[in-house]
Amino acid sequence: MLLSALDPEEVLILSHEKIDWHNYNLIEEDSKRKGPGEQGKPAFLKTNELNNYDGLYKVNGFNAALSDKIAVDRSIPDIRNEGCKTKKYLKHLPTVSVVVPFHNEHWTTLLRTAHSVVKRSPPELLKEVILVDDASTKEFSRKPLDDYLSANLSKVRAIHLPERSGLIRARLAGARQAIADVLIFLDSHTEANVNWLPPLLEPIAQDYRTCVCPFIDVIQYETFEYRAQDEGARGAFDWELFYKRLPLLPEDLRHPTEPFKSPVMAGGLFAISAKFFWELGGYDEGLDIWGGEQYELSFKIWQCGGQMYDAPCSRVGHIYRKYAPFPNPGKGDFVGRNYKRVAEVWMDEYAEYIYMRRPHYKSISPGDLSKQKAIRTKLKCKPFKWFMKTVAFDLPLKYPPIEPDNFGSGEIRNVGTPEFCVDAGYKDRDAVVEVAKCVKGTSKKADQNFTLTWHKDIRVKGKSLCLDVSDPSDKADITLFPCHGMKGNQYWKYDTEKQWFLHGVNGRCLDCDPSKMKLYVRDCDDSSKTQKWRFENVNLT
């Protein structure tokens, strides 16, 4: 089809010429930087720098004292797929307004977000960065921030909301002021990586009804180390509306530098044309504080004629906090209410799957939904069933409607050396799990309480961390990893007869070497005593 035959509004492409958008001077300068946290290396505080450590940790949920030691414009490693480094993108790309909502974000992590965007965006594409201050109470958030921005970052400005609006209405407030073709939303503790913009913008230039997400890398909350979270996955959810990930499809794996379709976004980091965003009515303004908006927008995009991609060549780091430091602003179960609004407007009969898992949502009043339903009618959006069959076709539907009992719980005690138990040591994700002296019946505290759930994973009691084995070698370590409920590396079975904990589809056995406090999996051996374990409570029904 001739370009001129199309409605000019539908086409943001001015020519098909492609260019190399890399800023090689910047890459060169960054490669020479040295100092704490440079090149995304893990950094540490010295013993004489620990004064503010606890206080700042508590209010931020990450090591904010360390953040203050790291340059706000630090270098981070270019961990893109090699193919991305030679990829060219359209010469004519749409312009960008970056919108960053924040409530009480720490000063240096907020500034690092702004600096990384300005530093790693081609100036001709970046029109502005709008920091939307959602009624922060930290004193630097107003005048000192405004003064810093006007002195140091001319393209960045802050708008200050008079009252706490929550991240959804804060994003809307920023988006309403944005002047560029494309809106990019970021969280306030992120770092944009090398050449992040062109891969986000090209698919939008080719079709404005497209939303594109970058790969989200991990900025470790304790050391600020910058690393990948995985090699990419399609976004999804379970029927309690926890964000989950589905595997890439074979065709996605064949083209590791090409954007691939993703059913839902993680939420915080994405690019969308302003035109399409507003055609969709923006976000539902009835969504309060935090949560659910990622589903609302994703369902809306797909069901109402758009599409959503993840772009492997665009990477942005994000601090996944150790814990959420914010107290509930006196609004009750706002997450439940948000979920109910999204389920009622977009999920049709599938909403029932959620209510089966979360019966109390039935009695939550979602408030007025007429405006959202009118958008759905006006845009002739497709039913949720279409989304499930066409976009999220591999999302498991058969979660049991009511959670079955756990298979077992309590301490996991070794039979060969019965004074030793599996012990999670109050450690956090990625830590290696060991054995320790069993402490049951004594007053000593220990982290020796586990449940083998109906998901067939072993969870540390009271945490959403699971025993995870990713290493196929002999005596492979067992590490703690957020439970994903998708079996794989977290799949365990208990053989009551042999007293084995079997891991994975190949069924290797949980085993230990108490003399070294080591816990691992290895091939099962009928004669081994250290492979036999007693679970405190086993549910045989």
Ligand code: UD2
């Ligand atoms: C994830 C998303 C986040 C959002 C959330 C669900 C990523 C990396 N993050 O949780 O963007 O989609 O799921 O809603 O995908 N904020 C305000 N006002 C508030 C609360 C938060 O402005 O009342 C800001 C906050 O400063 C941050 C952003 O909203 O910039 C997201 O909040 P978060 O970082 O606590 O959310 P996160 O990453 O746990």
Ligand code: MN
């Ligand atoms: Mn965040």
